[in-house]
Amino acid sequence: MRREIHESFVRRNGHDVHGEELTPFSQRPAAHRPEKEFPLERVLADDGSADLARSHLPQERLLPLYRLMVLNRALDERMIQLQRQGRIGFYIGSIGEEATVLGAAEGMAPQDWIFPCYREHGAAILRGLPLAKFLCDLLGNAGDLMEGHQMPCHEAFRPGRFASISSPIATQIPQAVGAGWAARIKKDDMVPLVYFGEGATSANDFHTGLNFAGVRKVPVVFVCRNNGWAISVPRERQTAAVTFAEKALAYGMKGERVDGNDLLAVYEATRLARARAAAGEGPTLIECVTYRMEGHSTSDDPRVYRPAELVDPWRKKDPILRLKGHLVWRGLLSESEDAAIRDAVAAEIQAALREAEALPSKPPLESLFDGVYAQPLWQQREQLEELRSAVAADPRVARLRGEG
């Protein structure tokens, strides 16, 4: 379907937003048949039914994960509103990609570190990051776990083994490989999960990380969220390869291509990849085929580079609707229970927002030097004293900090 839409777009337009000619997939030379070698794995059928023999996600996890997907979506929508109202500066979310984010995190073990890209807030919440703390990071206020040291929307959560959100594209890939390599040397049962977009596969760090992991059989799970777009660059301009999963071949590792809007399929692929890595069988590259339903972040307007007709077919494949259909099929969810979940989620976000916004608007001054060195250097102690006297001498500084 995706390909048909792409090809009809190419036929009608013949060029992309940059005015360059596009080559339809069907006219590209293919040395092998990647679609046959890397078929799109699905567990959930369109009507909500599933071959349960292929799903090992415990039944009791289905509703909590559905609730988290609904929370993730509602949170994204609310944060975009907040940014438009000027209450937060920036937001980047995962609308349409929730099954990839949560299914992969669920497939890992609690001791595994997660190395996120920047759309994986749902995975941080799954790992126990309190919602109010997440919001404090967006506000950069006194409750911010990052103490204002990061961009907004760039949380980290050490207790949940969730490394910092990473904006520089693909840098988290070699970091995850390093963590996996260290765990292997220490004989720790820890397999890192690293997320990245399909655009990151064009970055040097993708090659560095996957090559090393392949050569050394590093225990690590690579999850490529193929959401079709890298800001305004369509997937077709990112690579001439037919799939992203086939890139695994060149690194000598296993590649998988799954329906990224199918929570059960993503969970299954990740769970198996983790098991192989832990058994010493090396890394796996999992391509999750999904779609970025909205803009890249609150900083762009996708209407100027993406025709709406490309997005429409994906609305029917919405991962939340897919899982809801399955829950109804299994008799685990009714319409009224679904409505209750949505109300509870909205109330939870509202309460967390009230809690976060009630905190002082800035982190304490001293926190400027926290987390830089294990012990502050004498230079830092001196700078802190200087800063304190500057603030004391000029009431305007205190006012700017919201303290006056």
Ligand SMILES: Cc1ncc(C[n+]2csc(CCOP(=O)(O)OP(=O)(O)O)c2C)c(N)n1
């Ligand atoms: C090293 C580097 N180059 C460029 C950018 C600017 N940039 C931010 S997001 C992005 C696109 C990334 O696309 P993709 O990897 O597909 O992830 P997605 O946003 O689709 O999840 C780019 C180029 C950056 N953050 N870091």
